[in-house]
Amino acid sequence: MLYFDWTSTSPVSSQALVEYCRVSECYPGNPSSTHALGIKAKEMLEDCRKRFASILKVSPSELYFTSGGTEADSIVVQSLLNNPSPGEVLFTAVEHAAVLENKAVLENHGWKVTFLNCPGGYLDLDALKKALNPSVRMVCIMKVNNVTGTIMDTESAVRIIREYSEKTGKYIHIHCDAVQALGKIEFHPSTEGFDSAAFSGHKFSGPRGTGALWCRRTAVQALSRAGGQESGLRGGTENLPAIAAMTTALENCASELVQHYDFVKTLRKKVEICAADCGFTLLSPSSDSGISFSPYILTISVRPLPSEVFLRVMSDKGFCLSAGSACSANTRGKAEKVLQAMGIRSEDRMSAIRISLSYMNTEEDVEKLCKALKDTYKEFGYGKN
């Protein structure tokens, strides 16, 4: 099978696997134990934290290991529930379900949740300005959209929010879901002015069940305190081998970030040319558009074919792709909702195919993919000759 679904998950890198095994064998202790093995494990854990934090250019004391991006997002958003009086929270309309699905919980506790318009996948800054009001306590803005790969203008958004806070004297927490950014594009949450950011290990070839939360404000509180691990923000014995493997995977990605980015950009361009050739509609920004996007994600419409039909045939031919967001393909309409919020018409939403790339794909893989896309569309009786 040729894999083009890296945005859903990425296979664990061989270096990360080696590190997982090494740490499992050499660091058997619980980092909370006070005996020699525990102390050794704790040292390893803190070493991972320092290395991870240095890539993010943040203080290690502000970095907490979690079970993934969803938990990191939930810790931040559900911390709002600890406020004595409810207020308002702003989500961009194209957030991942890890953020969006907190809506019901917040509303059940009296919070108002407002979605911010994102035409074309980009936050409407005027809509943000209009939505800001004294009751807003938090704004969630994702860095890279998981469905189309659009990169938000977070710099401008943060500036608008901070200016508003200065005027009103009310601090607003700005959270960033950076799951699709880390390891793929330069991302330094502190420099960008965020208060917190969520990361997931398996998106950059770390093991599943790993992630991290960077957070500089103490207002955030734990979902589960348990034994007070991770400075009390995320209880439960740390999964040290997996954390070490995730850290190694991140270092691998970060060390060649630019080279990987440039290479993947050439791959994406090839797929874009093929898409134009076939008559597919690009739902992600085109390389020539001059706007900001991640080359790792390219979503196209294979209209009039339903995406699941097209994917089935591609799968039979040995290609792994997904329809919209894989995390929510089983829950009908979720990825569709995000595409709808971007202003994409119904026929294209139903036909959306997400091709996600990696530096581990080869040019030959992509050429095979392009041929298969073209052939398949033709077999259904569509496309150009």
Place this chain on the structure above:
Amino acid sequence: MEKIDTSDMKLFLIRLGEISLKGLNRGFFEKKLKNNIKLKLHPCRSLLTREKGRFYLYVDNSCPDSKIEFILKTTFGVVGFSKALVVDKKWECMAEAAAALIEKEPFADGKGSFRVQSRRSDKNFEMRSIQIEQQLGGVVLDRYPNMTVNLKNPDKTLYVEVREKVYLYTSPVSGPGGLPVSSAGKGLLLLSGGIDSPVAGWRMAKRGLNMDCLYFHAYPYTSDQALQKVKDLATIMGPWLQGTTLLVVNFTQAELWIKEHSREEEHTLMMRACMMKVANAIAKKRSARVIVTGEALGQVASQTLESLCFTNSMSEIPVLRPLIGMDKNEIIDTAREIGTYETSILPYDDCCVIFSPKHPLVKPEVEEQTRSYEKMDIEGILEKCVEECAEYPVNYI
């Protein structure tokens, strides 16, 4: 009762309902039921005899009670059953047997009211009926002190019959009732992956119909998970249907042809018409005399009275629609009861959105639609569907 060596066998009493009311045909129905039960019990050794409107089912001790109970609960024609214990005519043996019986259904929850009902054919037995009832009542109350005695309208009854041996059994566990499968002949069930058609099949099996199941698969427009779902549904229904054969027609070419050669608003009707044509041909090949569908009046566009009239006109043999007057909630209740609901709601569609018109015809005219059907000239494709139909046997247990 005929003399049989039942020393290493256990006994179940089976109550027959509607069958025992049959006149001259009673033997036919009883024979069907007997065969159905014995077939499911195979290879466990079993003996089944009839007396006074009951079946006495002896099964080898090695056969687990749970298996026997499952079989009796899923065999149409069984109204109720009780496990009976046969012991020597000694008070200690009777008390021990009673104590064992009340550990199981329906006494197992230890709640409600009960009575002991004794019948003493052997008048030489040392205890009189009233004494047996009182003493065994004590056994029950010792075990379940929260239960109460109610002689007129008890929730549960412990029966004792003193004959050449003593037979003890409790009030019956409910069976599904109905008529034995195959007693009414053979039909063909159009089985989709939805909630309705398994219920329709179950209801007709309850009236004694033996059925093959027919599924229309349109890969890649419908997924292999959708086909697997239908196979799973057929497997769940297997015990109720006394086993079945799942027939799978590759319907892709037909669907594409319909899409190309009919008006969009007619697609669903044309598809239903083609399904009827294929079902008729397959029914003929498999000696099925009726088609069974899960349609309910007005549920969707293809189930309005007008649409049903058109679909009917495409069938040469009768189409039975046992759910025609049922609400969706009633259908769902039955689906839950028979265990198909959770599988039916899995999100694998049996029809692709590409073939579903946005605005389907809801009041088609039979003649006009028949002309549209004929204009499609699809017979050749449908014949191929019938020829290439795949078969999957589904077991009865």
